[in-house]
Amino acid sequence: MHIPDGFLNNNLAGGLLAGSVGMLGYCLSKILKTVPVASRVLTNNVSGTGIDSHLGFSENANKYFQKLALIALWVFAFQMFNIPVKSATSAHLLGGAFAAILAGPFAGFAIISFVLITQSLFFSDGGILALGANIFNMAFIGSFLSYYAYKSFSRRIHCLGVFIACFFSVMTASLICLLELGLSGSIMFSTAFKDMMNLHLGVACLETLITLALIKAFRSINGQSNE
């Protein structure tokens, strides 16, 4: 679902890029507040003449940031793996639900944004001007919508929560993507609506299966994690 440059008009793409940069800054500041960053670390100074204190990350904060980096690596690697979903079409993990369920919506947004930035700048996977639209579709909707959908339904059954999170985030992201293309004059929204939804039904099912497997694998390897 990576939109390349040229599909969107410049005004829309530029506006979404500015909004995404602002949102990324906000999410980073929220992450900063959630971890005990400025915890005082007391260490013996090298000369051994006494105790020296300095500001730094607590061990928990370091582990938290390490976990975010690892989730990003997993999302990047699994996004490389395109799987055929219908005749002559393939799809890959979007990863928003996976990141948001494991790390929370703000960290999930930052993780997917960093993955998209890397893909756009170094791999031509998604345009540079269209990066804002891709961040909005995959990181914002993928993280926030899926996180709150998961929270609403996961109390009863974890799998149901993951399914609803993946299904609604993928279908909404594809709908917004189509809306952006329609507003840019690349396509008629009403004409392509049915095709777009049909194509992404398979993606939503794929997203659910991979997300369920990845959450289980990540938690068993990295330990039960809190957001």
Add this chain to the structure above:
Amino acid sequence: MNKKNLVFIIPIFTALLASLFASKLPDTLETLAINYGFEDKAKETFSLFSGYSFPFVENHHASTFIAGIIGLVILYILFKITTTAIRSLAK
């Protein structure tokens, strides 16, 4: 195997599998663009590892795998830089 290593090995192994078995079919958006005739509007942007290929390696699978590993390293460095920046901002 040490669990700490496994969290790094899984994405590397996935990149290897992706380089060998990932589908070459167009993705959903490309399919839509082809079906509705606006795929020509896409502008190619230059990047070092365009299309997940390492420029100096002829073998397609090896080229994709190396590009994937480089992507993982870039992403990890990006996170380390961000963590360092946050640490310095917190002081």
